[in-house]
Amino acid sequence: MSYLGSKAASGVYQRIIAEMPPHDTYIETHLGGGAVMLRKPPARHNWGIDIDPETVEAFNQGNPDFLDRLADTLFIDVGDAVEFLRCFDYASAGRVLIYSDPPYLHETRSSSARYRHEYTVGDHYRLLGLLCSMPENVSVIVSGYPSSVYDNALPGWRSKEFQAMTRGGVRTEKIWMNYPEGGRVLARVRR
Template sequence: MSYLGSKASSGAYQAIIANMPAHNTYIEAYLGTGVIFNRKPPALHSVGLELDPATLADFKPERNIDIYNVDSVAFLDTFTFDDPETTFIYADPPYLEETRTSNNRYRKDYTRGDHLQMLALYQRLTQQGVHIMISGYPSKLYDETLSGWRTHTFRVMTRGGVRTEKLWMNYEADSKHWAAYAGKNFTDRQRIKRKAARWAKNFAAMDASEQMAVLSAIMNA
């Protein structure tokens, strides 16, 4: 069975990582095969939560990384957030059934009630100051429930053709952290990467006083 909902396709994981805020603790609520978990820059402490034990076989214990075979909603409902404002949760729950076009199914699927329970939890955690991103197909249920959240859409290629994915985020756009993934698509990311490399090369060629002048101008821009 192919893994429904994988974020390995080009453009998917880049868009997700590029929209993450700065954080010290990273919690991935639906770890799956760990595409995002393994590709994002590491946090000081990373936590992966996954209900399906079969998908955890390839994960090895590492320093500052904890993997739990648990129901993420139950786990997070009782989790103690020592520093909520530096904690970031990324959630990629099973797609709502009405948004799917594939016949593939999750081994651990979600009902509409499960989605509502999850969304209610994340609204409570928002009040605590925790930063949260949820990904999925565009959904009226999510839009209405998370009406105050910022959103971002992007296109990805799936086995069923091109689909639109959507992100729901409870933090401001200027909280973006991972500049290496900036850009709307592959071409735009390459353009930005080349521009950044040119600027870095020019900056490195300056003497110390000129570098300080440039930094001062940027900080005051």
């Protein structure tokens, strides 16, 4: 499945997976084509969330072997990422890793391509604010193009940039992480 913002390009999903700390529960918001989820070692419990029913249906239809293999530990849901994360029971989930790959900010895009469910700048701030307030047992990776919105909203988080091949050519992709090399959670923003 080809999906705007896909991480399936050579080198992209590998860079993200290489930064993942040990975890018992994996949550991938804004699932899209699920390139990272499909390629990482599965956790004990795996959640994929996307607000677009067509995207979730395409993921389910396109990956029957993956769904069968993880049948008892995989949950793919249609829903809003922020609402899902707000309601999730982190206390009983062990070590949690959230990988969040929201729609690219409009200001960082080089094409006019659009998602079926866009994010406003306010939606980005709402998501990032929630991710900054996660409990201590939750590690977070957020991906996107370099952005002052993300840099300012994620103070104290480490980041890495790398080159990614897109439909429009080579772009710089960036990931922000709330834990240092080695996996312990870094700065928390208290609100």
